[in-house]
Amino acid sequence: MVIPSPWLPRLLLAVFVLFSASMAAIGSGYGSDSDTDSDVYEVLKSHGLPTGLLPKGVTNFSLSSSGEFEVHLDRACNALFENELHYDMNISGVLGFGKIDALSGISAKDLFLWLPVIAIRVDIPSSGVIYFNVSVVSKQFSLSSFETPRDCLAAPSPDLHNRIIAQPAPEIRSGRRWFWRERDNAARTML
Template sequence: MFPPRQIAVTLAFPLLIIFLTTLPPLITAGGNGDTSLTAYDLLVSYGFPVGILPQGAIGYDLDKNTGKFSVHLNGSCSFALEGSYQLRYKSRFGGYIAKNRLSSLYGVSVKILFLWLNIVEVVKNGDNLEFSVGIASASFPTYNFLVCPQCGCGLNCNSNGHILKIRNSNLVSSV
């Protein structure tokens, strides 16, 4: 028969293993309280299509009281769309999220002509998304954002050369 102390240690060890195996999902949830939601699910729950976020999101943080959020990629990400728009995401980017509105964004930029400009706001108006760089904005139909772009190749990642073209409503409009 085992002494009482050895029985206590024998019972405590499996409990410790169970605790340690459940701890990482709680940490990676970023305090959002719902470990089942991905960053893509979060976007959809606020009215956005998943394709405004590139593939490779490994987690996010969200303060539900303020809407402050950040998304974590497994590295920085850049790609071109239709050869005219180049986008760049830092490995950590974010801002504030509300229904149909992303504001005070940081870590996401677009190359216009030869300048890199920060995208500071995205607003969903009906079936269009309006991206603002502060001094100008461009509007695109939401159906252009049903597929998440891949870092490096954007939407043109198939070996058969099939290109998904992005269509815009207004190329540039001032605010």
């Protein structure tokens, strides 16, 4: 297709303006090093989430147009709310309004076990409740506990993968059937 010559400068100008606008939007997007700490909290608030979900100490933050985000902290740390939360140095997930899905990098302590938090959601902000999906269960917390970012105390990462959480109970060995089976096995071993 041949473009008439009077339209060519206008077309080039339009392409240049669109390209410049898109580059300016990318350049001023989240994840730049200036004011990173305040940007992440503003983004949480604009998505209907409390700013205290992340602790103080954010060094870098990036957010894609699809909602995927990454947060980098200056160190792994723990913060105490109603339960103790552990934050890895790198936290990632998918941000939506009132929720974070596919979350990694945050663990919650329940009794004596550390369990990974895989999603967070606020259904109705006026209810004052926030839900943490921890493995296969959902834990309910007071939304007011997460109003402001907490100081985080340096802590080693909880070992979620290489720890034996529970050992099977020993087999109960009673009754005649067990006695005769064990006796026969012992006799076979001797032969």
